[in-house]
Amino acid sequence: MSINQIGGKYFSAIAASSNNPLSIIKNYIKLLGLKLSQEDPAQEDLAIIREEIDRVTKIIRQVSEAAEAYANPLEELNVNDMIQDLYRIFLESLFAQHQIAVQTQLDPSLPNIVADRDKLKQVLINLMKNAAEAMQEGGLLLISTRGKIIRDGNEYIEISLVDNGPGIPVHIMADMFKPVSSTKGKGHAGLGLSIVKNLVDELKGRIFCQSNEISGTAFQILLPVMATGVLMDR
Numbered sequence: 128m129s130i131n132q133i134g135g136k137y138f139s140a141i142a143a144s145s146n147n148p149l150s151i152i153k154n155y156i157k158l159l160g161l162k163l164s165q166e167d168p169a170q171e172d173l174a175i176i177r178e179e180i181d182r183v184t185k186i187i188r189q190v191s192e193a194a195e196a197y198a199n200p201l202e203e204l205n206v207n208d209m210i211q212d213l214y215r216i217f218l219e220s221l222f223a224q225h226q227i228a229v230q231t232q233l234d235p236s237l238p239n240i241v242a243d244r245d246k247l248k249q250v251l252i253n254l255m256k257n258a259a260e261a262m263q264e265g266g267l268l269l270i271s272t273r274g275k276i277i278r279d280g281n282e283y284i285e286i287s288l289v290d291n292g293p294g295i296p297v298h299i300m301a302d303m304f305k306p307v308s309s310t311k312g313k314g315h316a317g318l319g320l321s322i323v324k325n326l327v328d329e330l331k332g333r334i335f336c337q338s339n340e341i342s343g344t345a346f347q348i349l350l351p352v353m354a355t356g357v358l359m360d361r
């Protein structure tokens with residue numbers, strides 16, 4: 128972890144914990160104002176204190192946003208490389224156990240994107256694990272990339288993961304991106320897909336899913352080529 132990241136996390140924590148005492152002070156000032164009569168000249172002083180507290184709150188919010196960007200820096204990423212690395216790791220463990228064939232179709236002209244590496248990795252791991260866990264009797268997982276894609280005037284890349292497993296149960300489909308009770312029993316919190324959705328939102332991307340018991344499950348993720356935030360020092 129870089130100094131910037133450590134600093135970012137530290138300031139994030141300070142900013143978060145300063146908000147509580149500030150809102151307590153604000154509440155007490157409100158109470159004090161109610162105890163005094165409306166005509167009391169001290170009401171004006173209280174109004175000034177309130178304004179200043181609002182100003183500090185705003186400053187803390189700005190510091191907190193900047194700190195968050197330093198804690199989770201952006202990098203220029205080659206998504207094809209990331210997929211190939213994960214694929215190699217998983218091929219030897221997860222996929223081999225269940226006799227799952229994995230194919231990749233990676234667009235050689237895929238542009239690099241600017242994004243938080245760890246977040247994207249977590250998204251891909253959760254989806255690859257789900258596919259493997261769904262195809263206990265073997266199956267095929269196709270991972271592909273495509274870019275660039277223009278949506279609403281912005282540039283995106285597309286990552287898709289398509290498996291030919293049993294499909295997502297209908298009762299889960301309706302609210303699949305919320306925490307669910309896992310169909311896999313012990314050791315599974317039912318959180319994987321809700322984490323995926325949160326991370327894709329943080330990456331300013333979009334995620335779509337189509338699933339049925341005949342053809343299996345397909346996830347499509349669109350990620351912006353350029354995100355806004357702090358680019359990691361090289």
Ligand SMILES: Nc1ncnc2c1ncn2[C@@H]1O[C@H](COP(=O)(O)OP(=O)(O)OP(=O)(O)O)[C@@H](O)[C@H]1O
Binds near residue numbers: 253290292299311316
């Ligand atoms: N590729 C898939 N094919 C079939 N069903 C799936 C697939 N991905 C997810 N599911 C279904 O959606 C449910 C929710 O998935 P999610 O990843 O959120 O939780 P989980 O895998 O059960 O638990 P955790 O991810 O916390 O270990 C799963 O229990 C499973 O029933």
Ligand SMILES: [Mg+2]
Binds near residue numbers: 318319
């Ligand atoms: Mg899961």
